[in-house]
Amino acid sequence: MTRLTRLEKLLFRLEAQHVCLDWAFREIAGRPGIVFEMGLGHGRTYDHLRTNLPDREIYVFDREVDSYEDCTPPADRMMLGEITETLDDAASRFGAEVVLAHADMGSYDRAHNIGMSAKLSRYLPPVLAPGAIVLSDLPLELPGTRALPLPPGAREGRYFLYRNEL
Numbered sequence: 274m275t276r277l278t279r280l281e282k283l284l285f286r287l288e289a290q291h292v293c294l295d296w297a298f299r300e301i302a303g304r305p306g307i308v309f310e311m312g313l314g315h316g317r318t319y320d321h322l323r324t325n326l327p328d329r330e331i332y333v334f335d336r337e338v339d340s341y342e343d344c345t346p347p348a349d350r351m352m353l354g355e356i357t358e359t360l361d362d363a364a365s366r367f368g369a370e371v372v373l374a375h376a377d378m379g380s381y382d383r384a385h386n387i388g389m390s391a392k393l394s395r396y397l398p399p400v401l402a403p404g405a406i407v408l409s410d411l412p413l414e415l416p417g418t419r420a421l422p423l424p425p426g427a428r429e430g431r432y433f434l435y436r437n438e439l
């Protein structure tokens with residue numbers, strides 16, 4: 274198989290991200306619960322979430338705020354700090370109320386990605402509501418969840434999708 278160029282990797286990841294998010298919006302429609310966005314970055318996916326889920330409480334996690342000014346969450350929805358600590362705090366504060374969790378925490382650093390997958394796999398499960406959907410740019414090993422095939426239009430391996438079976 275031909276090697277994917279960096280441009281193709283980025284293109285296919287963003288394509289899969291967009292398709293998976295739109296699939297998830299339909300999947301959680303009519304179900305109660307809050308939304309977690311992990312990785313504010315410049316706020317691009319946060320902007321997509323708040324636009325498509327205007328009635329949801331969306332909590333955003335990052336260790337810094339470096340977003341476009343018009344894509345910055347309200348202060349009371351911003352969970353600022355190291356993800357292991359803020360997710361741990363969120364589990365005490367909210368319990369298992371998250372119906373949709375989107376993690377966009379990867380980087381070009383392989384060691385970072387391996388560590389981040391392990392952190393999310395450990396700290397995310399306690400906040401997931403029964404049947405919750407998890408989307409991630411990194412593969413996760415989330416106890417109690419089942420990996421799902423990607424929806425049509427998203428290339429396998431470019432994004433990762435899970436449903437909480439508990």
Ligand SMILES: C[S@@+](CC[C@H](N)C(=O)[O-])C[C@H]1O[C@@H](n2cnc3c(N)ncnc32)[C@H](O)[C@@H]1O
Pocket residue numbers: 311312313314315316317318319334335336337354355356357377378379380
């Ligand atoms: C790929 S960017 C997010 C991009 C964003 N979703 C967007 O669409 O603009 C990843 C973010 O994860 C944050 N991050 C990385 N490691 C973290 C950690 N250990 N704790 C909290 N945030 C972290 C970085 O600060 C960065 O903003």
